[in-house]
Every structure is written in C-alpha cells, then in structure tokens.
Amino acid sequence: MRIGIVGGTGDIGEGMALRFAPFFDVIVGSREKEKAEASCGCSIDMLKKRGTECSLTGVSNQTAVDDADIVILAIPFKTLGGTLETLQGFENKIVVSPVNPMEKRDFFEFVPPPEGSAALMVQRMLPKSARICSAFNTIAANKWRALDESLTYSVPVCGDDTAAKRQVMEVVNRISNLQAFDAGPLAVSSLVESLTPLLLNIARYNRLKDVGIQFR
Numbered sequence: 001m002r003i004g005i006v007g008g009t010g011d012i013g014e015g016m017a018l019r020f021a022p023f024f025d026v027i028v029g030s031r032e033k034e035k036a037e038a039s040c041g042c043s044i045d046m047l048k049k050r051g052t053e054c055s056l057t058g059v060s061n062q063t064a065v066d067d068a069d070i071v072i073l074a075i076p077f078k079t080l081g082g083t084l085e086t087l088q089g090f091e092n093k094i095v096v097s098p099v100n101p102m103e104k105r106d107f108f109e110f111v112p113p114p115e116g117s118a119a120l121m122v123q124r125m126l127p128k129s130a131r132i133c134s135a136f137n138t139i140a141a142n143k144w145r146a147l148d149e150s151l152t153y154s155v156p157v158c159g160d161d162t163a164a165k166r167q168v169m170e171v172v173n174r175i176s177n178l179q180a181f182d183a184g185p186l187a188v189s190s191l192v193e194s195l196t197p198l199l200l201n202i203a204r205y206n207r208l209k210d211v212g213i214q215f216r
C-alpha cells in the first residue's frame with residue numbers, strides 16, 4: 001500500500017510519515033522536491049537509529065498524488081483550495097483530509113467554509129470519482145513525532161464510500177494503539193473537525209498539552 005502525503009514536510013505530515021513508514025510505502029510530497037527529500041532523509045536516519053526498516057521517498061506534491069493509493073492532504077486549511085487547484089489525477093483515489101478549518105481569536109473557533117467542512121470542500125473541488133474520507137483530525141503533531149510514546153487515541157473516520165472508509169480504518173488500526181471508529185458519512189466531518197478547536201481550548205484553559213480523544 002502506497003500512502004502519499006501532500007504537505008508531508010509539515011508538522012503533522014512528517015510525524016505521520018515516521019509512523020506509517022515501517023508499515024507502508026510512504027511518498028512524502030512538497031511544493032519543493034528537495035525539501036521532501038531532506039525531510040525523508042532525516043526520518044530515515046531517525047528510524048534507522050531505532051533499528052526500524054522503512055520505506056520513504058521525497059517527491060513533489062503531484063508525484064505524491066500520482067504514485068499513491070491513498071493520498072493524505074496534510075496542509076493548512078488556508079492553503080487547501082489553492083493547493084488542490086494546482087494538483088490533478090485524483091480520479092478513483094482514496095483522499096484523506098485531516099484538515100481542521102479554525103482560527104485563534106479570543107479562543108479557538110471552528111470556522112468552516114461554505115460547504116460546512118474542509119472535507120466537503122475537498123469533495124466539491126475534486127473529481128466525482130475521488131473517494132474522500134476524513135481522519136486523523138484530532139491527533140496532535142507532537143504526538144505523531146514522539147516515537148517513544150504509543151498513540152492511544154480514537155480516530156473518527158468519515159466517508160461516503162464504504163470500501164474506501166474501511167481501507168482508511170485499516171490503515172489507522174495498523175498504527176501504534178490508534179483505534180478507528182466509523183463516524184458515518186462525509187457530512188459528519190464538520191463535527192469531527194470542530195473537535196480540534198475544542199481540544200485546543202481545553203488544553204489552553206486547563207494548562208494541558210496535546211489533548212486527544214478516546215471513545216469508551
């Protein structure tokens with residue numbers, strides 16, 4: 001299984017690449033191929049030191065889309081529309097959005113686009129055959145990168161394509177102690193995306209760091 005990460009050099013993308021690379025072929029995308037190659041070099045060194053075999057390749061964002069079975073859009077909401085306009089080849093691909101549209105005002109607020117959520121905006125912008133899911137919205141970047149810590153979190157996964165959603169849930173369940181939960185159709189993504197500003201407010205007002213969620 002080849003997982004492409006658009007914006008794979010970023011806070012969450014690099015951490016995801018580190019966690020995924022022992023299990024899947026990870027294709028790290030960037031606007032600058034050299035930046036993706038450098039990021040992969042660091043990740044490979046880090047994993048090698050831990051004695052972990054991995055598969056990581058640094059490429060352009062377009063190649064990360066072209067060469068992947070599952071594409072993760074690990075880019076800030078503000079750049080989402082502009083970035084998707086520059087990319088093509090999403091037909092029939094599974095596309096995962098971890099994107100949370102939010103702003104820090106007096107407190108963190110959910111600020112969705114007119115579609116209602118980032119995931120629904122992705123669906124509107126990509127070809128009809130693209131199989132959009134949302135996942136990984138509520139795991140902090142620091143936790144992805146902290147390889148000595150297990151990731152003991154619940155991951156709500158939304159999507160309208162049942163087979164695509166099942167595949168994404170299988171990927172989630174391969175990583176550390178993550179547990180995927182079917183959260184329903186893609187329209188539910190607004191609720192999932194709005195959890196992150198809530199978690200950030202809880203962290204801020206209770207002096208906590210990197211708050212996550214677990215369903216029991």
Ligand SMILES: NC(=O)c1ccc[n+]([C@@H]2O[C@H](COP(=O)([O-])OP(=O)(O)OC[C@H]3O[C@@H](n4cnc5c(N)ncnc54)[C@H](OP(=O)(O)O)[C@@H]3O)[C@@H](O)[C@H]2O)c1
Nearest residue numbers: 007009010011012030031074075076077079099100140141
């Ligand atoms: N950070 C978290 O803890 C966290 C947790 C859960 C979900 N998320 C979601 O995950 C997504 C990524 O978050 P992040 O914190 O990883 O973001 P980030 O580090 O700020 O950016 C990720 C990557 O996006 C690319 N990028 C930045 N500006 C761009 C632009 N103007 N146009 C095109 N690409 C641009 C950059 O890659 P290149 O320069 O290599 O192209 C960058 O490395 C967000 O939507 C966020 O809501 C984040």
